[in-house]
Amino acid sequence: MASPVSTGLATRALPIGQTVRVGTDAEKRAAAEVAAGLVEDGMRVGLGTGSTVAYLLPALARRRLSLRCVATSDRTARAAAELGLAVEPFDGLDRLDIAVDGADQVAPDGWLVKGGGGAHTREKIVAAAADRFVVIVDSTKPVEVLRPPIPVELLPFGLQATLRRLAPVSLRDAPPSSDGGVIADYTGPVASPARLSALLSATPGVVGHGLFDPSLVSDILIGRGEKVERRTVS
Ligand code: 5RP
Numbered sequence: 001m002a003s004p005v006s007t008g009l010a011t012r013a014l015p016i017g018q019t020v021r022v023g024t025d026a027e028k029r030a031a032a033e034v035a036a037g038l039v040e041d042g043m044r045v046g047l048g049t050g051s052t053v054a055y056l057l058p059a060l061a062r063r064r065l066s067l068r069c070v071a072t073s074d075r076t077a078r079a080a081a082e083l084g085l086a087v088e089p090f091d092g093l094d095r096l097d098i099a100v101d102g103a104d105q106v107a108p109d110g111w112l113v114k115g116g117g118g119a120h121t122r123e124k125i126v127a128a129a130a131d132r133f134v135v136i137v138d139s140t141k142p143v144e145v146l147r148p149p150i151p152v153e154l155l156p157f158g159l160q161a162t163l164r165r166l167a168p169v170s171l172r173d174a175p176p177s178s179d180g181g182v183i184a185d186y187t188g189p190v191a192s193p194a195r196l197s198a199l200l201s202a203t204p205g206v207v208g209h210g211l212f213d214p215s216l217v218s219d220i221l222i223g224r225g226e227k228v229e230r231r232t233v234s
Contacts, residue, residue: 027138027223028102032056034221034228035100035136041065044093046126047080048101049073049119052136056100057083070096072122074178090126099130103212106135106142106222110214110233111193115151118174118183121208124216132218139224146193149185151210152200153177162205181207 036059061083070090071077105113114120127133172183200209220231
């Protein structure tokens with residue numbers, strides 16, 4: 001059994017029924033495979049972005065279900081399509097049955113930091129549209145307290161003024177997001193995720209930020225060695 005976590009969230013261990021390599025890649029794959037097992041035939045599925053989701057896509061494709069998928073980034077859309085998953089534009093769907101995505105940090109109360117890959121604005125839209133949002137991570141992602149950097153996506157218009165209001169913030173040496181946004185990282189303190197989330201959301205020029213409220217999150221699957229620990233959040 002996985003060790004209990006110091007949180008009010010329900011916790012249980014899911015044996016994944018196979019031997020896996022020790023290390024974060026094996027943990028990512030194990031969590032992704034459990035998540036793929038939660039997807040049912042006919043579902044509308046949101047696909048996240050990142051190296052953990054890269055393990056989800058083949059696991060989902062192997063199940064040969066009839067699915068309608070929406071991708072949170074061009075790279076996920078391409079990888080999913082190459083595996084034979086039916087990816088369509090999000091414009092045609094008003095809600096999703098399930099979305100699965102990775103995270104950079106997972107707090108004990110279910111707050112997340114996302115956006116290491118710069119796709120957090122789309123990822124939040126997809127998570128919010130899903131009846132069930134499942135987060136898949138390896139054992140390095142749970143933290144006691146969220147810490148900077150917090151990814152942000154900024155409108156190019158008035159960028160210098162937005163950066164001044166947000167300071168301290170650091171621009172990423174990265175291409176624009178799929179929607180033309182500038183990706184940066186807020187590097188100030190994270191004393192209260194709720195207050196910082198409200199502040200970032202209220203800052204003109206901020207299109208999106210990587211703090212995800214626990215109310216968005218249904219389950220967190222954490223690969224730990226050969227087991228996958230499951231936290232039910234909301
Ligand atoms: C991309 C994300 C990713 O889900 C997050 O960065 C985790 O990535 P990985 O699975 O590669 O550790 O938010 O914007």
